[in-house]
Amino acid sequence: MTRGRFITLEGGEGVGKSTNLQFIKQLLEERGIPFVLTREPGGTGIAEKIRGILLERQEESLTEQAELLLVFAARAQHIQQVILPALQQGQWVVCDRFTDATYAYQGGGRNMNLQTIAWLENTVQGSLRPDLTFVFDAPIEIGMQRAKHRGELDRFETEQLAFFERVRQAYLQRAATDLQRYKIIDASLPLHEVQRQLRSELAGL
Ligand SMILES: Nc1ncnc2c1ncn2[C@@H]1O[C@H](COP(=O)(O)OP(=O)(O)O)[C@@H](O)[C@H]1O
Ligand SMILES: Cc1cn([C@H]2C[C@H](O)[C@@H](COP(=O)(O)OP(=O)(O)O)O2)c(=O)[nH]c1=O
Numbered sequence: 001m002t003r004g005r006f007i008t009l010e011g012g013e014g015v016g017k018s019t020n021l022q023f024i025k026q027l028l029e030e031r032g033i034p035f036v037l038t039r040e041p042g043g044t045g046i047a048e049k050i051r052g053i054l055l056e057r058q059e060e061s062l063t064e065q066a067e068l069l070l071v072f073a074a075r076a077q078h079i080q081q082v083i084l085p086a087l088q089q090g091q092w093v094v095c096d097r098f099t100d101a102t103y104a105y106q107g108g109g110r111n112m113n114l115q116t117i118a119w120l121e122n123t124v125q126g127s128l129r130p131d132l133t134f135v136f137d138a139p140i141e142i143g144m145q146r147a148k149h150r151g152e153l154d155r156f157e158t159e160q161l162a163f164f165e166r167v168r169q170a171y172l173q174r175a176a177t178d179l180q181r182y183k184i185i186d187a188s189l190p191l192h193e194v195q196r197q198l199r200s201e202l203a204g205l
Helices: 017-031 045-055 064-088 099-109 114-125 140-150 161-176 191-203
Strands: 006-011 035-039 092-096 132-137 182-186
Touching (some): 006 099, 017 035, 017 132, 017 191, 045 064, 064 099, 099 114, 099 161, 132 161, 140 161, 161 182, 182 191
Parallel strands (some): 006 132, 035 092, 132 182
């Protein structure tokens, strides 16, 4: 059996990842392709507990190193329990955020060492990398405006504007290094136009 495809959705807050994950789900159903939809941090019982620690605002501040290691701890669990088994069974895996988010948030946002991130990536993932990554890109204000209705802010959402600007630039810089794998989607466009682009990119797979 051929291995399934691994597709990830990336971008800042409120750019439309969850909305378009549902759209991709519909496309795969139309084609009769077996798939798993999942997300990071999270995707397994243990990884979702780690997500709780990462997103919760608590009195004790989470150190940057603890944050980085927790992101990869959750990922290790997710890869072994969910992603690899699904791909090996020929299912496609569509994941809301993956390691590019670590390069963007911990690397770009928090200025953590990129070589350390790369070491963790190689150690935890071996050769596993997404086949296709959509980077939803929009001015920070647009994403913030759209995400507003969601209620209380999580730990990341309380960061300053400059943090999200660094996240955005880190995503764009990474995408520019491999335009085969990364497809930058202008998320400020109307949803129907965003989805026309997604449909056309996915047809290629
Ligand atoms: N291209 C778009 N144009 C207008 N509104 C959009 C677009 N994409 C998403 N939205 C809306 O923006 C909000 C945030 O989208 P969501 O998918 O939750 O973002 P994310 O998962 O990236 O945080 C939702 O209310 C969604 O309906
Ligand atoms: C996967 C991952 C997520 N994150 C952050 C980005 C998000 O702010 C948060 C996950 O929240 P999520 O619900 O995916 O984001 P959104 O609010 O855009 O729907 O975790 C990292 O900092 N590093 C990572 O490696």
